[in-house]
Amino acid sequence: xxxxxxxxxxxxxxxxxxxxxxxxxxxxxxxxxxxxxxxxxxxxxxxxxxxxxxxxxxxxxxxxxxxxxxxxxxxxxxxxxxxxxxxxxxxxxxxxxxxxxxxxxxxxxxxxxxxxxxxxxxxxxxxxxxxxxxxxxxxxxxxxxxxxxxxxxxxxxxxxxxxxxxxxxxxxxxxxxxxxxxxxxxxxxxxxxxxxxxxxxxxxxxxxxxxxxxxxxxxxxxxxxxxxxxxxxxxxxxxxxxxxxxxxxxxxxxxxxxxxxxxxxxxxxxxxxxxxxxxxxxxxxxxxxxxxxxxxxxxxxxxxxxxxxxxxxxxxxxxxxxxxxxxxxxxxxxxxxxxxxxxxxxxxxxxxxxxxxxxxxxxxxxxxxxxxxxxxx
Numbered sequence: 001x002x003x004x005x006x007x008x009x010x011x012x013x014x015x016x017x018x019x020x021x022x023x024x025x026x027x028x029x030x031x032x033x034x035x036x037x038x039x040x041x042x043x044x045x046x047x048x049x050x051x052x053x054x055x056x057x058x059x060x061x062x063x064x065x066x067x068x069x070x071x072x073x074x075x076x077x078x079x080x081x082x083x084x085x086x087x088x089x090x091x092x093x094x095x096x097x098x099x100x101x102x103x104x105x106x107x108x109x110x111x112x113x114x115x116x117x118x119x120x121x122x123x124x125x126x127x128x129x130x131x132x133x134x135x136x137x138x139x140x141x142x143x144x145x146x147x148x149x150x151x152x153x154x155x156x157x158x159x160x161x162x163x164x165x166x167x168x169x170x171x172x173x174x175x176x177x178x179x180x181x182x183x184x185x186x187x188x189x190x191x192x193x194x195x196x197x198x199x200x201x202x203x204x205x206x207x208x209x210x211x212x213x214x215x216x217x218x219x220x221x222x223x224x225x226x227x228x229x230x231x232x233x234x235x236x237x238x239x240x241x242x243x244x245x246x247x248x249x250x251x252x253x254x255x256x257x258x259x260x261x262x263x264x265x266x267x268x269x270x271x272x273x274x275x276x277x278x279x280x281x282x283x284x285x286x287x288x289x290x291x292x293x294x295x296x297x298x299x300x301x302x303x304x305x306x307x308x309x310x311x312x313x314x315x316x317x318x319x320x321x322x323x324x325x326x327x328x329x330x331x332x333x334x335x336x337x338x339x340x341x342x343x344x345x346x347x348x349x350x351x352x353x354x355x356x357x358x359x360x361x362x363x364x365x366x367x368x369x370x371x372x373x374x375x376x377x
Contacts, residue, residue, distance in 0.1 A: 039353060060188050066090045109168050116161045122154075225293075234299050235260065239297055256277065257276070260274070308322060
């Protein structure tokens with residue numbers, strides 16, 4: 001009998017201890033630092049990783065369609081070149097000799113054309129004279145017909161000579177175009193990033209122009225943001241972007257999402273979509289291609305709204321609640337949360353500016369507040 005009494009007393013003590021610690025824990029969660037409800041800005045964002053890339057057209061591989069010895073190479077890797085500046089000269093002596101020969105041939109064809117025209121004028125005059133003589137019966141009909149044939153032949157020869165002159169002139173134009181290939185000018189302004197040849201080497205043009213120099217425009221940069229498939233539904237063109245790189249951790253760059261590529265990128269079995277941000281030319285002066293960027297895409301931004309610290313919002317009994325200090329007591333109140341950032345949560349309903357809420361020293365980790373009024377991170 002005594003043993004049963006002892007067991008009952010022990011069980012009662014255990015129950016009392018459980019109730020005591022549970023009540024104490026609940027009271028502890030309802031105590032903490034007081035925060036006065038205020039108005040502030042809330043920025044809802046998502047963080048992603050990006051890579052700095054050169055835009056299409058920022059890297060130009062300069063080749064040549066001329067064959068010959070490279071006579072002059074004005075720039076080396078790392079040099080800056082302006083658009084339209086001469087960068088390469090190829091030996092043009094053979095082409096110049098061919099141009100002079102063709103110019104002489106064109107001149108010869110022109111002189112031959114002048115001779116044919118003079119002969120045609122004479123034949124036309126002779127034909128007209130033979131016709132007048134035939135009317136006065138001072139010549140025969142055969143002489144008139146012969147003069148007509150000579151006139152027709154001379155006119156055909158004039159047209160043939162014209163065609164030959166035109167053909168020679170077009171050949172001369174083509175040769176001069178080929179000569180222009182021996183002088184290569186920078187198509188864009190930028191830095192020389194690669195040189196594939198050197199002075200004294202022979203370059204041979206073929207079906208594809210051999211690459212001589214590569215020029216990169218340092219200010220034509222863009223950023224590829226790898227957006228996770230779970231976040232891509234909230235990312236749209238026009239959203240503001242803030243990003244930084246490891247080389248300049250204290251500097252925040254800004255931009256705007258320009259477009260989103262529909263083709264996915266799969267890395268380590270994770271699906272990403274590329275969001276493209278054009279980089280401001282002034283910012284591009286300090287950035288380099290292939291740099292890794294840490295990106296913050298601003299999904300939504302609200303200003304002058306009622307906010308509380310994130311730790312003050314709790315989820316109890318399937319409701320979003322906060323605890324208020326009122327007349328020395330701690331009172332629970334249901335609220336409707338809105339946009340949330342890393343520090344504050346917007347309260348769309350349930351609180352007024354100036355009220356005091358309790359922010360626990362350590363927020364409950366097992367119960368996360370739920371949000372049905374707006375996007376949450």
